[in-house]
Amino acid sequence: MVYQIPVLSSSGTRELSAELPAEINPHLLWEVVRWQLASRRRGTASTKTRGEVAYSSRKIYPQKHTGRARHGDIGAPIFVGGGTVFGPKPRDYSYTLPKKVRKAGLAMAVADRAREGKLLLVEDFAGVNGRTKEFLAWAKGAGLNGEETVLLVAQDERVRRAARNLPWVVTLAPEGLNVYDILRTERLVMDLAAWQAFQARLGGEA
Structure with missing residues (x-):
């Protein structure tokens, strides 16, 4: 299905067309989240x-x-x-999940945010150079007021640093985009570099 995703820049707002899954499979998303959380378990209880x-x-x-x-x-x-x-004894809780399932889950999670109108792409974070007050000023102009939790995926480390102290923002580098963090936050904000990395993951290996 083709979604029209808003792209915000210092010159205004435009739309970008993107092909994403039309159907969301809740069980598949559950499988991917379960796999992610299992991989994160330390397994040190003894x-x-x-x-x-x-x-x-x-x-x-x-x-x-x-x-x-x-x-x-x-x-x-x-x-x-x-x-x-x-x-309990120390053990490894991780297990393998097919790459096709992982890629499908990531695509569905992003599609779910696009379907709800909760996906925003950003061409440039004008005026954000690493300070929290700069990001707050940008967020206010973008319509992000802290009432919803936001997953911010940005290539620029200064942008992530400016937002990471805010309790309603979760920051990730593009390579860290994952299903669990998308689903546990209410809005998804990505810069174009992160969007391109996401598209490359869908086209290549997960």
């Missing part, structure tokens, strides 16, 4: 088994004639402070 807790292994009381149940060492899982049964 509990001690009964063989690793620092207790004596002596028998805590005689086997018979106490009127109580039979027990061995105090590090058994049944006791408070004892070892853990089937607890």
Whole structure:
């Protein structure tokens, strides 16, 4: 489907035609987000088994004639402070996802923002040279007032630096554009360099 996407520049606003998916598959987006979050998990959680807790292994009381149940060492899982049964151990949570699925998910996420009128392309961030107040002045002129969360994808590091301290803005370099961050913010703002990088990813490898 062809979308008409607004392009903002210091000389005014124009529109750019872009071919993006017409249908959005929520389950496919869920698959990509699940894959992303699994890849980010550190997997460092670790509990001690009964063989690793620092207790004596002596028998805590005689086997018979106490009127109580039979027990061995105090590090058994049944006791408070004892070892853990089937607890977490360090592991890798990441798994592979087909490149076609990853590319389709990214295209659908961007298409969803374009369909909602929440995608804005920027030709130049006039007057933004690394300071937050400069970005706030530009954002006000672009109709971004902080009422919606914004994902800002910009090639210029000065633009990202100017916006990164704002609580309603998430900043990314073009190569970092991903489905999870698109879906967790309400508006998507990209410069033309980021847009071209996005188009190249769709045409090449994810």
